[in-house]
Structure formats: structure tokens, C-alpha cells
Amino acid sequence: MPEDVPVKGLRRVELRSNDPAGSADYYRALFGWIVMPADDGTMRCWVGDRLAALIRRPVEWETPGWHVVLGGRPTALLADPAGVTATLDPGRVRHGPWAPPPRHGEPCWVELMTADTTDDYWAQHLGWTLRAPGEGADIKPFALFDAPDDTGARAIAGRLLVDEAIAADMGTSWMCYLAATDIQLVTDTAAENGGTVLIDPREVPTGVMAAVADPFGTVCTLLEDPIGWGGAWAAL
Structure with a gap:
């Protein structure tokens, strides 16, 4: 793709x-993922016919945690001036504003x-x-990245500026959002399986969200029954 x-x-x-493993x-307990181990030790995690996540050991120079793999460009590893990374992969896009609505356990926003x-x-x-998410809104600390299309632009990712103390504590990265049909059930299941509920379910501009850390300390955000990519942002 050009x-x-x-x-x-x-x-x-x-x-x-x-x-x-x-x-x-x-995450299988939380979302019912179909997990298919590979010979190289990676775990391919499916929701129906769509690959939701790939779990693998980090190589020596990688930091444990979530990492986004974006589709539609020649293969490359990007690293911004703050050290946040993303991978480009030329394959088909499975999750995004032009993809089918997110199902339980699928990525639904970053x-x-x-x-x-x-x-x-x-x-x-x-x-x-x-762009700012509303008329007259300041572009800081939260803004939306848009991807243009022949039919107009659609929100594809958020950007949140955090203070240096939070950045030092949590790091800077792409936060992964996963769809949850029943967010209270998922947070309860997370706690029962060794995870930690960092933010109880609450209403925010994106929808009803919560944040959980898995037993290894990796944090993800849950978004309840999103109408499309980005939850409420899908309607803007």
C-alpha cells in the first residue's frame, strides 16, 4: 500500500x-478467547474469525506490556521522540473505524x-x-486522531497528555481498550483471577469504562458494549 x-x-x-501461557x-477467563499456542511459544487469541491478540515473550530490548500493530503500510517499527512504539504491518486491518463493530474481548480503541x-x-x-473532541474544546490534554477517507474523517485513536509523575509511574504507551459486554462481570472476574481493578466501572465521554491490571501488572481499559470503534467517539 502506498x-x-x-x-x-x-x-x-x-x-x-x-x-x-x-x-x-x-484473559481467556475474562473474554472467552480461543487460544491457539504455536510451536514458538506464542499464543494466538481469537474472537470468532478475528485475531484479537498475540501473546509472546518480549525480546531483550522490548518492554513487557501491550503493543499496537497497525495495518496498511510496509513493515516498520516506529518510535516517537518520547519512546512510544508501534509496529506497521502490511496485512488487512481487522479492528478500526471501518471494521465491523467490536465484539466482546476484541480491541475497540487505542x-x-x-x-x-x-x-x-x-x-x-x-x-x-x-482535533479537539468538541466545539471550542482545547486540544490539550485530550484530543482525537482522525484518519481521512473518501467519505470523511473518522476518529481512529485518542491522545492523552499526562503529567510527568503519572508518566514515571505508569510509563508512556498506547493504552489498549477491550470491549466488554458486561463490564461489571469482567472486572469481578479479573479480581477473582489475580488481577487488580484500578478504576471501577464509571461513565466517561467514551462510554462506560473501567481499568484493570493483570496479575503481571499490565494495564488495559475496558469499554462496555461499544457501538463502534472508540465507543461514543464513533458517532462524532
């Missing part, structure tokens, strides 16, 4: 875990959490534009 074509979604999310068991303004980097490399 490099001037905007990236329009995810191929998958990757979970880099020092215990791939343990991580797979935990959000760049950073202490530095690296908007220009991602806009340049992915063909995105940045």
Missing part, C-alpha cells in the same frame, strides 16, 4: 508477557498516553490529523 494512504486501524494488539489463561506532545510524529508517519 505510504501516503492513511493507516485505518489495527491488525492486532500484542501482549508482551514473561509468562505467555499464564497471561493467555487470565489511546496514546504521553507526557510529551508527539502529535506531529504520528500524524506524519500514519497520515492522521489531530
Whole structure:
């Protein structure tokens, strides 16, 4: 695909875990993922016919945690000036604003959490534009990345500026959102299986969300029954 074509979604999310089998068991309990182990030790996790996540051990230079794999460009590893990374993969986009609505356990949104303004980097490399989420709203601390299309632009990712203390504590990264049909049930199941509920279910502009850390400390955000990619942002 030509490099001037905007990236329009995810191929998958990757979970880099020092215990791939343990991580797979935990998320299978939450979402009912169909987990298919490969000979190389990776775990391919499916929701129906769509690959939701790939779980594998990090290589020496990688940090454990979620990693986004974006579709539609030649293969590349991107790293912005703040050190946040993403992979480009030329395969078909499975998750995004032009894909089918997210099902339980599928990626449904991603959000760049950073202490530095690296908007220009991602806009340049992915063909995105940045906008405030409402009329007259300040572009900081939260904004939306849009991917343009012949029919107009659609919200494809969020960007949240966090203070340096939060960045030092949690790191800067792409936050992975996963769809949950019953968010209270998923948070209860997370706690029962060794996870930690960091934010109880609550209403936010995106919809009803919660945040949980798995037994290995990796955090994801849950979004209840999103109407489309990004929950409420799908309607903007």
C-alpha cells in the first residue's frame, strides 16, 4: 500500500508477557478467547474469525506490556521522540473505524498516553490529523486522531497528555481498550483471577469504562458494549 494512504486501524494488539501461557489463561477467563499456542511459544487469541491478540515473550530490548500493530503500510517499527512504539504491518486491518463493530474481548480503541506532545510524529508517519473532541474544546490534554477517507474523517485513536509523575509511574504507551459486554462481570472476574481493578466501572465521554491490571501488572481499559470503534467517539 502506498505510504501516503492513511493507516485505518489495527491488525492486532500484542501482549508482551514473561509468562505467555499464564497471561493467555487470565484473559481467556475474562473474554472467552480461543487460544491457539504455536510451536514458538506464542499464543494466538481469537474472537470468532478475528485475531484479537498475540501473546509472546518480549525480546531483550522490548518492554513487557501491550503493543499496537497497525495495518496498511510496509513493515516498520516506529518510535516517537518520547519512546512510544508501534509496529506497521502490511496485512488487512481487522479492528478500526471501518471494521465491523467490536465484539466482546476484541480491541475497540487505542489511546496514546504521553507526557510529551508527539502529535506531529504520528500524524506524519500514519497520515492522521489531530482535533479537539468538541466545539471550542482545547486540544490539550485530550484530543482525537482522525484518519481521512473518501467519505470523511473518522476518529481512529485518542491522545492523552499526562503529567510527568503519572508518566514515571505508569510509563508512556498506547493504552489498549477491550470491549466488554458486561463490564461489571469482567472486572469481578479479573479480581477473582489475580488481577487488580484500578478504576471501577464509571461513565466517561467514551462510554462506560473501567481499568484493570493483570496479575503481571499490565494495564488495559475496558469499554462496555461499544457501538463502534472508540465507543461514543464513533458517532462524532
